Amino acid sequence: MAAEICTSCYRNGIAVSNAHAPIGVMDDHMHEKGKWMLSYRYSHMDMDGNRIGTRGVTPEEIATTTPNRFASVMGQPPTLRVVPTEMSMQMHMFGAMYGLNDDVTLMAMANYTKKSMDHITFAGGMGTTELGRFETNTQGWGDTKLGALIRLYDDAIHHVHLNAGLSLPTGSIDEEDEVLTPMGMRPSIRLPYAMQLGSGTYDFLPGLTYSGNVKNFGWGAQYTSEIRLEGENSEGYALGDKHALTAWGSYGWADWISTSLRLTGTTQSDIDGVDSSIIAPVQTANPDNYGGKTLELGLGVNLLGTQGVLKGQRFGIEATAPLYRDLNGPQMETDFRIQAGWQYAF
Structure with a gap:
């Protein structure tokens, strides 16, 4: 089918802001033959507290009642004596899109990620006496996406x-990073899966995107997934497959500004396999404590340059917060996420 011009995406020959999905939606639109788009996105996510299923749990409850998967290993306590309390992740995403022809657009994305996680270490093998607190950090380039x-x-x-x-x-x-053990030692060890920067596997990323636009109203839906193409990576495990469905609506207050409301449902399975170098009395070291089901609500703003040096440039920001969480836990829960971005089409 030959491509048709999206007449509702323009008004008096000028692109309108509500023709775009919220900035948190990736790969929502295509480009004409020979056209380029460069993009930069910044994402900040905060996690605070822990959850088992839909129920919130305290560090003391985890430390005294949750079995340690590695209890049979010499020197390991019977329960989880190290509990994560907060985590933040900052991601810088650099993207490019190119219209190969009017029906196929190529894309590439690289990201640089910085993660930090705060922990409480409880003294010895039992009780709720706090020994101390520590933070682990990682940063570097993540997995590269082509499509x-x-x-x-x-x-x-x-x-x-x-x-x-x-x-x-x-x-x-x-x-790796330095940790505080229940016995007061500070070794440098292989960090749990949540603090690593990539999946270690080749992953297939299929999806389907629909969008519509009439006058001041825009809407759309997108299904995306991450399917692991290998049974395990070089360290002996594979992250769980992930599926997400999102739907949004937007309203253009003027050609250059629109606001949006978005719902996103996500489901992910736990980790398959185990990294034999990740052994610690902390929930993040257990592959079973990953994945679950979530529902999030997002509010966004799109700003579109329509003339002068800003023509062809788009600026967006979106904040999301959880409405529902059913986690394979104990597992840290997302508190909020903010994403801002810039795109330039030429």
């Missing part, structure tokens, strides 16, 4: 395309 967007349908209002991508295992999976 294509393939047009399936396009008219003046409705647009549908297929997302097909591949994630390359360029992120480190052997990061």
